[in-house]
Amino acid sequence: MATAANPAMPSSSGGLSREESKVIFASSLGTVFEWYDFYLYAVLAPFFAALFFPPGNATAALLSAFAAYAAGFLVRPFGALIFGRIGDLVGRKYTFLVTITVMGFSTFAVGLLPTYASVGWLAPILMVSLRLLQGLALGGEYGGAATYVAEHAQPGRRGYDTSWIQTTATLGLFLALIVIGVCRFTGVMTPAQFSDWGWRLPFLVSLVLLIFSIYIRLKLNESPVFQRMKAEGKGSKAPLTDSFLRYPNNKYVLLALLGATAGQGVVWYTGQFYALFFLTITLKVDGVTAYTLIGISLLLGTPFFIFFGWLSDKIGRLKIILAGCLIAALTYFPLFAALTHYVNPALEAFQKATPITVAAKDCNLHIFVGPWSKFSDCDRTQDFLTKSGLSFTATPLPAGATDSVITRIGDTELKGFDAKALTEALKARGYPPSAAKDQINWGMTLLILFIFLIFVTMVYGPIAAFLVEMFPTKIRYTSMSLPYHIGNGWFGGMLPLVATALVAAKGDIYYGLWYPIIVALMSFVIGILFLRDRKDIDLHADESAYQ
Amino acid sequence: MKLSLSLTLVIAIAFTALCLAYAGYGWWELGGMAPGQARDDARGFVLFWAFLGAIGLVSAYVAWRLTRER
Numbered sequence: 001m002a003t004a005a006n007p008a009m010p011s012s013s014g015g016l017s018r019e020e021s022k023v024i025f026a027s028s029l030g031t032v033f034e035w036y037d038f039y040l041y042a043v044l045a046p047f048f049a050a051l052f053f054p055p056g057n058a059t060a061a062l063l064s065a066f067a068a069y070a071a072g073f074l075v076r077p078f079g080a081l082i083f084g085r086i087g088d089l090v091g092r093k094y095t096f097l098v099t100i101t102v103m104g105f106s107t108f109a110v111g112l113l114p115t116y117a118s119v120g121w122l123a124p125i126l127m128v129s130l131r132l133l134q135g136l137a138l139g140g141e142y143g144g145a146a147t148y149v150a151e152h153a154q155p156g157r158r159g160y161d162t163s164w165i166q167t168t169a170t171l172g173l174f175l176a177l178i179v180i181g182v183c184r185f186t187g188v189m190t191p192a193q194f195s196d197w198g199w200r201l202p203f204l205v206s207l208v209l210l211i212f213s214i215y216i217r218l219k220l221n222e223s224p225v226f227q228r229m230k231a232e233g234k235g236s237k238a239p240l241t242d243s244f245l246r247y248p249n250n251k252y253v254l255l256a257l258l259g260a261t262a263g264q265g266v267v268w269y270t271g272q273f274y275a276l277f278f279l280t281i282t283l284k285v286d287g288v289t290a291y292t293l294i295g296i297s298l299l300l301g302t303p304f305f306i307f308f309g310w311l312s313d314k315i316g317r318l319k320i321i322l323a324g325c326l327i328a329a330l331t332y333f334p335l336f337a338a339l340t341h342y343v344n345p346a347l348e349a350f351q352k353a354t355p356i357t358v359a360a361k362d363c364n365l366h367i368f369v370g371p372w373s374k375f376s377d378c379d380r381t382q383d384f385l386t387k388s389g390l391s392f393t394a395t396p397l398p399a400g401a402t403d404s405v406i407t408r409i410g411d412t413e414l415k416g417f418d419a420k421a422l423t424e425a426l427k428a429r430g431y432p433p434s435a436a437k438d439q440i441n442w443g444m445t446l447l448i449l450f451i452f453l454i455f456v457t458m459v460y461g462p463i464a465a466f467l468v469e470m471f472p473t474k475i476r477y478t479s480m481s482l483p484y485h486i487g488n489g490w491f492g493g494m495l496p497l498v499a500t501a502l503v504a505a506k507g508d509i510y511y512g513l514w515y516p517i518i519v520a521l522m523s524f525v526i527g528i529l530f531l532r533d534r535k536d537i538d539l540h541a542d543e544s545a546y547q
Numbered sequence: 548m549k550l551s552l553s554l555t556l557v558i559a560i561a562f563t564a565l566c567l568a569y570a571g572y573g574w575w576e577l578g579g580m581a582p583g584q585a586r587d588d589a590r591g592f593v594l595f596w597a598f599l600g601a602i603g604l605v606s607a608y609v610a611w612r613l614t615r616e617r
Contacts, residue, residue: 056585067596068599070562071562074559125595372579
């Protein structure tokens, strides 16, 4: 078995030994699952939402599908608490086996669910139940993986070893892209077949990943640091109490969240998901092109997870993470503006040449749409312009105006809401309905997406080692899981919803960036004031060393 | 300090409030819909979001118990 004192482990200057590779590989499979499922659900929700809810309510069904997904996020912290506690009491290995089995099964079972047509409202309730199961298991997974790998790592190599776990998030995305791509775009089935039953295949394929994961994890040994702690009788009898209710551990849990994982979460989601939404929804790039661009940037950026993990062993983790947060916050506005310039220059030119104003009354912000929702002309106009990737200025209605909304596109004035008239007015002024491929500056676009990825790798590459080193062995699993899942699941996961609402409310396609910028700056300030680096700490050390 | 669990509690309460507000608003609006399939479907959505709200409520209760009992 590999231990910190095991001669089978390589020196700090060597590459990965077989034992290290096995430990890292087995530990990382859960993260692959996490992101594979995350991406599958997000991409396939429009397909299965229509089948799990009453027909004819597309928007309400999609919202309900995402709310079910959010419920899964909601219970993640409890999974972190439950499995973290088991991991700190019983051991890392057995907890690991339970979490990946539950997680894999619940992903696979989504592919077997009956539809609304077969069992009515029981169908979405079953779906929610599976999301809850998966959320619980996922909550316990990441903390275990990071703890397990870090406790096997040689001193001076924890950043490098744990950074391999971080690359698997990208691997999960790739896997999902490949499986969905094969099902949708290679002609193995028609679009109608995919909508009808083909969407189930990517979920069912996860069974292969599950069997493989269990096989690999059964071969693992218990963490050497945990074994030593147990042998010395220094384990915590109440990890939850010790983690969250005993000072100063509880202070560090909160600081880890606000000073590190919250910023890391928003930078991660902005660099990969918001960039993808921005390309497809705002800049009107077709799906295949946008996926390809993001895919290439992921491919180019992935080695930097390892690089920044390795670098964090040399210069410290915190300064890399906080530098990533700060640089991202300072450069998001110019980089996203540059993305518009290089991806859809026609849209940028149109927007500069054609000021748009919306003067209206009775404007409401509709985040949650139901079958009963009533939209005013103002709501429809703002929604139309936002979905067209156009910024606009909201002005008050002129005194005595009888229309509920007056839209001015250049010198064309339109009264009331008429989608056809709006489309024609935009067309007459030269509005590009989609990004022309021959106008995309591929090199610069990839460079910008690559820069986003570099920010992601700066904040995400060293984060596992950083969190592991914040807490003593007896409460490590419990303590690091919660800030990770709240930071990523809530601060990061809320990004699309908050950013979309901000854009619609303000009429500015870049306004949604304020959310990640503010959260990243908050993490930078809190991190620099209250957190300190512990890259050289001995993971066997007593609790006093962590205070 | 119980801030970490309190944060979980706040998020659970926010989720619950969101779901129940959605369900409550839908329930209120049902009265303005003509009887028929559309209204039956809308009522189903209301109950589904109330179910999600109940999950949020249970989560909030668990978080609250953890903070209060220890």
